[in-house]
Amino acid sequence: MNTILIVDDEPAILSMLTEYFRSLDYQTLNAPDAESAAKILASEDPIDLVISDIDLPGMSGIDLLQISREAKPDVPVIMITGLKTLDFAISAVKHGAHDYITKPFKLADVKKVAEKVLRYRRSSLKREKIFEYAQSMRINLDFPTAELDAGVVADYLARFLLNAGFCSKPMFHQFHVAFMETILNAVEHGNLELPSSIKDKDYDFAKVGEFEELRSKRLQDPHYGQRMIRIGFQYSPKMFSLNITDEGPGFDWHKYVSENNQFDGINTAPYGRGFMLILHIIDEVYFNESGNSITLVKSRPEA
Numbered sequence: 001m002n003t004i005l006i007v008d009d010e011p012a013i014l015s016m017l018t019e020y021f022r023s024l025d026y027q028t029l030n031a032p033d034a035e036s037a038a039k040i041l042a043s044e045d046p047i048d049l050v051i052s053d054i055d056l057p058g059m060s061g062i063d064l065l066q067i068s069r070e071a072k073p074d075v076p077v078i079m080i081t082g083l084k085t086l087d088f089a090i091s092a093v094k095h096g097a098h099d100y101i102t103k104p105f106k107l108a109d110v111k112k113v114a115e116k117v118l119r120y121r122r123s124s125l126k127r128e129k130i131f132e133y134a135q136s137m138r139i140n141l142d143f144p145t146a147e148l149d150a151g152v153v154a155d156y157l158a159r160f161l162l163n164a165g166f167c168s169k170p171m172f173h174q175f176h177v178a179f180m181e182t183i184l185n186a187v188e189h190g191n192l193e194l195p196s197s198i199k200d201k202d203y204d205f206a207k208v209g210e211f212e213e214l215r216s217k218r219l220q221d222p223h224y225g226q227r228m229i230r231i232g233f234q235y236s237p238k239m240f241s242l243n244i245t246d247e248g249p250g251f252d253w254h255k256y257v258s259e260n261n262q263f264d265g266i267n268t269a270p271y272g273r274g275f276m277l278i279l280h281i282i283d284e285v286y287f288n289e290s291g292n293s294i295t296l297v298k299s300r301p302e303a
Contacts (some may be wrong), residue, residue, distance in 0.1 A: 002118055003027040003045070007037040007052035007064065008080065017051065020107050021114075034059035034067070041071040049118055050077040051101075051110075054088055062092055069096050074124075076117045080105070128163040137164075137235040145191040145246075146225035154179035157233055161240065166300055175298075178281040182244050182294060183229070185275075190246030190292055191227040192218040242296045250291035 004026050008014040011032070018028045029045060031037035034056050041047065050068055054061035061079055068077050076098040081089035089100035098117045101110055137160070141153070158176040161167050167175060188194045194215055218224040227247040234241045256275075279285060284297040 001025065001027050002048040003029065004114070005037060005040055005047050005050045005052075006030045007032075007034065007050065007056070007061070009033055009053065009056050013053070013080075016107075017110065020110075024111065033057055034061065034064040037064055038067045038071075041068055041075075047072060047075050048121065049114060050075060051114065052077060052079060054079045054081045054092065054100075062088065062095075065092055065095065065097055074121075076121050078113060078117060131160060131164040134164050134235065135237065137233070139231075139233040141231040141233075143229045143231070144226050145187055145229055146219045148183070148187060148229050150180055150183040150187060153183060153231065157242065160235070164235070164237075166235075166237070166240070168301075171301065174281045178278045178296065179242065181275075181277055182242070182296060183231075186229050186244045186246040186248075186292075186294070188215065189251065190248035191229065192224050193248055194218070237300065239297065239299045241298075243293065245288075245293040248292050250288075253287045253291045 004021050006014060006017045006021070006028060007030070008017070009032050014030050014032065018030050021028050029040055029047070031040060034052075035058055037050070037052065038059070041050075050064075052061045052064055056064070059067075065077050065079070068075060077092075077096070079089045079092045079097050079100040080103065081100055082103045086100075086102065089097070089102075093100060098120070099113050101113055139157075143153075154176050157179050158172050161175055162169065162172040189196060192215060194211060229247075230243075230245040232241075232243040232245075275285075278296065282296045282298050286295045286297070287293065
């Protein structure tokens with residue numbers, strides 16, 4: 001039975017939609033504002049669809065859309081809007097909402113839109129389950145640095161592991177962090193050659209701004225921005241490996257590795273934080289001799 005979260009600050013509309021979907025054998029949760037809805041989204045309550053008014057007191061429906069995409073990215077959102085805010089609804093669809101309904105509306109039309117979106121979600125979940133049967137997978141990606149979105153790639157690879165049944169939802173988030181940190185290191189300290197010395201342990205905002213300004217300039221400079229990041233991902237049900245290679249000068253990783261092959265002395269500086277996160281998540285980490293290529297290896301948790 002599907003569960004729908006309905007959000008509207010007008011009690012009559014909230015009650016009408018709640019009772020209507022209950023009469024259709026849906027389970028419903030409701031909230032009079034985005035703040036209350038955000039708490040429900042942050043809970044463990046199963047939700048299959050969000051229907052939200054766009055014009056809410058306090059946080060808007062657009063704000064709630066962003067919260068929903070972060071808290072439950074696989075749950076579709078339908079926006080309710082008046083004709084005066086139609087442009088906002090169309091913008092919301094461009095930013096992740098699955099559809100919109102205009103006021104005044106007929107309940108039958110709301111039902112059609114909701115069922116269409118839920119059918120799409122069920123199809124998406126079926127497509128994702130295909131990866132449960134994957135016995136091997138190899139992905140090779142070559143990105144110019146300026147065109148690489150580390151978050152998108154990290155999410156894609158980590159979500160593949162989740163959909164393949166390799167990891168749990170909490171581990172999905174950990175893998176996302178590890179992949180993100182690895183790719184960002186290759187981009188920022190590899191191809192863009194951004195010096196870690198700009199950052200300091202006190203997180204001086206002026207220095208952070210200096211770092212971001214230099215990062216932006218080098219992304220636009222073909223000498224740095226067109227250098228390639230090569231990503232190689234190999235998967236089997238028992239383990240996976242991820243190799244990230246940049247075209248930067250590399251770094252001397254030997255001074256961070258102790259005699260027993262453990263990383264040492266990089267757990268306090270900002271540029272060491274990423275390595276420490278990776279090492280707490282991944283089983284094995286290897287560098288090539290020049291330090292511009294890193295390989296992460298992880299065995300299936302129960303293995």
